[in-house]
Amino acid sequence: MSVAVFGASGYTGGELLRILISHPSFSIAAATSRKYASKPIYIAHPHLKGLLFLKFSTIEEAMNKDYDYVLLALPHGLSKDIVPSLLDRGVKIVDLGADFRLKDPSLYKRWYGWNHPHPELLKEAVYGLPELHREEIKGARLVASPGCNSTATILASAPLVKLGARKILADVKVGSSEAGSNPSKSSHHPERSGVIRPYSASGHRHQVEAYQELSELVKDEVKVSIVPHSVGSVRGAFASAHVQMEVSELELWKAFARFYAGEPFIRVMQKGIYPNVKNVIGSNFADLGFSSDPSLPRITGFAAIDNLMKGAAGQAIQSLNLMAGVEETLGLKLPPINPV
Ligand SMILES: NC(=O)c1ccc[n+]([C@@H]2O[C@H](COP(=O)([O-])OP(=O)(O)OC[C@H]3O[C@@H](n4cnc5c(N)ncnc54)[C@H](OP(=O)(O)O)[C@@H]3O)[C@@H](O)[C@H]2O)c1
Numbered sequence: 001m002s003v004a005v006f007g008a009s010g011y012t013g014g015e016l017l018r019i020l021i022s023h024p025s026f027s028i029a030a031a032t033s034r035k036y037a038s039k040p041i042y043i044a045h046p047h048l049k050g051l052l053f054l055k056f057s058t059i060e061e062a063m064n065k066d067y068d069y070v071l072l073a074l075p076h077g078l079s080k081d082i083v084p085s086l087l088d089r090g091v092k093i094v095d096l097g098a099d100f101r102l103k104d105p106s107l108y109k110r111w112y113g114w115n116h117p118h119p120e121l122l123k124e125a126v127y128g129l130p131e132l133h134r135e136e137i138k139g140a141r142l143v144a145s146p147g148c149n150s151t152a153t154i155l156a157s158a159p160l161v162k163l164g165a166r167k168i169l170a171d172v173k174v175g176s177s178e179a180g181s182n183p184s185k186s187s188h189h190p191e192r193s194g195v196i197r198p199y200s201a202s203g204h205r206h207q208v209e210a211y212q213e214l215s216e217l218v219k220d221e222v223k224v225s226i227v228p229h230s231v232g233s234v235r236g237a238f239a240s241a242h243v244q245m246e247v248s249e250l251e252l253w254k255a256f257a258r259f260y261a262g263e264p265f266i267r268v269m270q271k272g273i274y275p276n277v278k279n280v281i282g283s284n285f286a287d288l289g290f291s292s293d294p295s296l297p298r299i300t301g302f303a304a305i306d307n308l309m310k311g312a313a314g315q316a317i318q319s320l321n322l323m324a325g326v327e328e329t330l331g332l333k334l335p336p337i338n339p340v
Pocket of ligand 1: 006007008009010011012013032033034035036059072073074075076078096097098146147148177178179180181182307308311312
């Protein structure tokens with residue numbers, strides 16, 4: 001099967017290419033970039049030199065090529081205008097951006113600043129978190145792959161919501177690659193290095209996704225607030241999802257083990273061992289754990305992911321595998337690298 005990557009010169013685009021290079025079921029038909037159009041892939045991604053003999057094309061050129069699937073790794077707001085014509089051609093899509101993640105069209109104006117031109121496609125799009133929507137992803141034409149903060153928050157919270165939690169206060173620490181490869185003042189090395197600070201602290205866009213998905217999971221309203229924090233590392237997202245309730249350690253363990261039984265990319269930590277982003281970097285694993293403090297009472301679910309893998313490219317390929325009817329883990333059995 002063939003696949004095109006739009007937005008292939010960016011960070012998630014580079015990760016998609018890295019995974020696809022050795023994927024047994026897919027060949028790369030096109031990789032787009034405006035900046036690097038007609039230049040070899042290794043000009044943007046020197047780490048892929050000698051591994052992929054392809055040149056970047058523009059989106060306009062790529063739209064005229066033939067392929068079965070497209071992975072969209074473009075900034076928010078671009079996919080919504082491209083997706084309808086790709087679907088008309090019979091191409092199936094995984095969008096890594098936010099344009100099709102929210103079911104309620106009115107939320108786009110509030111959180112992204114534009115009115116959604118294709119509300120009918122929001123109904124059809126499947127939220128690409130296989131742990132929640134595996135069967136729907138298999139039959140989808142359009143998958144909206146989750147944000148990294150929301151992936152970490154949802155994975156840390158889902159078993160707690162199943163236990164009855166209805167208010168989640170999530171703190172997510174995330175590395176600099178989350179902001180993409182386009183430089184800004186806050187991503188400049190002297191500004192970013194060593195940083196630990198909150199951003200979008202009064203309401204991050206990803207909390208709407210987490211609200212939507214966790215509420216849908218239990219068919220009841222689950223309020224979610226996410227406060228993300230920038231940290232100095234390049235990769236990694238770590239969610240601590242706090243709820244005020246009392247549950248024994250044994251029940252918590254059972255809830256996590258039951259909810260994620262058989263999940264190929266979820267690793268639930270034993271009691272007393274906490275997840276650490278350093279143990280998942282370069283892989284599609286999400287390491288999960290929990291802690292409790294009866295004095296409030298308080299329970300916290302933890303999730304550690306690589307934001308560019310389980311938080312973006314790895315998760316998108318997991319959905320692509322499911323859509324294509326091949327083994328879900330194909331191309332993704334990449335062990336984490338250590339030390340990082
Ligand atoms: N970074 C993460 O941790 C992460 C996690 C989950 C989801 N996502 C989502 O994935 C998407 C890509 O993120 P990223 O971090 O890979 O961003 P990025 O590094 O900035 O890459 C963006 C890509 O889109 C292309 N592009 C930008 N503006 C364009 C335009 N107007 N027309 C056509 N192409 C354009 C860029 O290439 P040229 O400028 O050369 O065209 C580049 O290839 C975003 O929607 C992001 O929210 C990112």
